[in-house]
Amino acid sequence: MSALQSSAPHPAAAELHCWTLGTFGELRSLRAALREAIEDHTDEVDDLFDRMAVVATELATNALRHGLPPTEVRLLREDDHLILDVADHDLGTLPAVDEGRPLGAGGLGLQLTKTFAIDVGWYRTGTTKHVWASFPG
Template identity: 80%
Template sequence: MTRLSSTAPHPDAVELRAWRLDSFGELRKLRAALREAIERQTAETDDLFDKMAVVATELATNALRHGLPPTEVRLLREDDHLILDVADHDLGTLPEVDADRPLGAGGLGLQLTQTFAIDVGWYQTEKTKHVWASFPG
């Protein structure tokens, strides 16, 4: 297993939207609201939304499954980048990529995130652990 780089995302990023998730059932609403938010930011929405929706769903699912709710998802903008920042309250578990996991065995969320995003990392505050992914936007 490999760990993601431990770096805070773009310090000048501006929060565009934020969502609080307490259950897996809220993921559908997250994707719909994310599409609307992305459409307000860029004309090139379909491919970008598809990638960001997969990443948002995977990271939020990981946070709901392995972290301590509530899960907080934020959409940020810095210059020509859109950033997804997903937080949970489990400070004891670090995000790790299992590159050797076979397809169909689950646990591919961080691998997909690294595939679709141009940059991925994580950081901790006193109360939350964040995984973030940056996209051209």
């Protein structure tokens, strides 16, 4: 296992949308709303949405499964970057990439995130742990 880089994302980023999830069943609605939000803020929709939808789903699933609900998913923009920021309330568990896990064994969310995003990191506030991923947008 290797730890993710600990850093807050783009400090001047503006929040475009925020979704609060309490169950896995809400992931479908998140993806639909994310597509609409991306369409509102960029012309490069299809490929960008595909990558961001996988990352949003993986990070939100991790937060729901391993964190303490509710999970908050925010879409941010700073200059020419769109940023997904996913928060849960489990301050004791640090996000780590399990690089030795074989395909098909599950637990590849952070590996996929590192593949599809241009930058990935995490940070804590007083009450939440956040994992973020940045995309050109």
